Amino acid sequence: MYDFAYHKPSSLAAAVSLLSADPDAKFISGGQTLLPALKHRLNKPTSVVDLTGIAEMRGIRREGNKLVIGALTKHVEVATSAEVKAAIPALAQMAATIGDTQVRNRGTMGGSVANNDPAADYPAAVLGLGATIVTSKRKIAADDFFVSMFTTALEVDELLVAVEFPIPEKAGYAKMRNPASRYVMAGAFVSKGPMGLRVAINGAAACVFRQTDMEAALASNWSPEAAAGVKQSADEMNGDIHGSAEYRAHLVSVMAKRAVIAAG
Ligand SMILES: Cc1cc2nc3c(=O)[nH]c(=O)nc-3n(C[C@H](O)[C@H](O)[C@H](O)COP(=O)(O)OP(=O)(O)OC[C@H]3O[C@@H](n4cnc5c(N)ncnc54)[C@H](O)[C@@H]3O)c2cc1C
Numbered sequence: 001m002y003d004f005a006y007h008k009p010s011s012l013a014a015a016v017s018l019l020s021a022d023p024d025a026k027f028i029s030g031g032q033t034l035l036p037a038l039k040h041r042l043n044k045p046t047s048v049v050d051l052t053g054i055a056e057m058r059g060i061r062r063e064g065n066k067l068v069i070g071a072l073t074k075h076v077e078v079a080t081s082a083e084v085k086a087a088i089p090a091l092a093q094m095a096a097t098i099g100d101t102q103v104r105n106r107g108t109m110g111g112s113v114a115n116n117d118p119a120a121d122y123p124a125a126v127l128g129l130g131a132t133i134v135t136s137k138r139k140i141a142a143d144d145f146f147v148s149m150f151t152t153a154l155e156v157d158e159l160l161v162a163v164e165f166p167i168p169e170k171a172g173y174a175k176m177r178n179p180a181s182r183y184v185m186a187g188a189f190v191s192k193g194p195m196g197l198r199v200a201i202n203g204a205a206a207c208v209f210r211q212t213d214m215e216a217a218l219a220s221n222w223s224p225e226a227a228a229g230v231k232q233s234a235d236e237m238n239g240d241i242h243g244s245a246e247y248r249a250h251l252v253s254v255m256a257k258r259a260v261i262a263a264g
Pocket of ligand 1: 029030031032034097108111112114115120158159184
């Protein structure tokens, strides 16, 4: 690891001004992605701004027909929250399957969503539920947030503060894990609710995306068979030592079918 300065502000404004003053600084939340990147020298920030002292970024609360989850909420807190289990059980179930015990006890929703790893779980829920990202500057619809691999609409000095999830009538998630890393090879999050019928696919391509052919098929026939009947093209799927593009394309239909079964 290289040397870097360390700051721990206690307000959003202070965190933002530290980043505005130094474009080579980085935010850190759970450190489950950033610290390995620093150790491998993939990232070389001049300073690290620790967000864990900012109270405004914490907490899970129900506000009418939406669930608001603070960016600093750890995966284990989402997995075990009675509020999340009651409102969006698929989200709690998803959180319970992220990484391992250590990752779930340190990693945060905000860090995962801001990082936009193609193989991460939460981006599928955010896009699949049509959530809204609350930042230190504005609100961004999920459809406009995930731009490309490890890239989002967030600006360098913009903080992800919370995610607002509309509460769906039904939702389900299924994924095929890489047996070694446990990251997603291909996953599908389906939902029906105030944001319409949505199918988000993660793990399979460079960035989480909506499978609009499946959404159309499920809109006319909400059934596992309708999801499985839509074949994903392999054209823009990831292909690597863990699985070919054709294999991942096949998994997309299988995971969507299982997600619809999970949703009920
Ligand atoms: C062994 C292992 C297994 C894992 N398995 C999985 C898995 O199965 N599924 C899965 O989804 N993830 C997995 N992860 C990743 C894990 O979920 C991380 O917690 C998550 O990707 C990043 O969250 P974090 O809070 O640790 O972020 P950090 O590592 O602190 O930060 C990640 C990035 O986001 C930025 N950032 C952090 N918080 C904010 C914010 N509030 N606003 C703006 N930018 C911010 C940082 O600057 C950094 O660039 C795994 C990680 C490890 C180490």
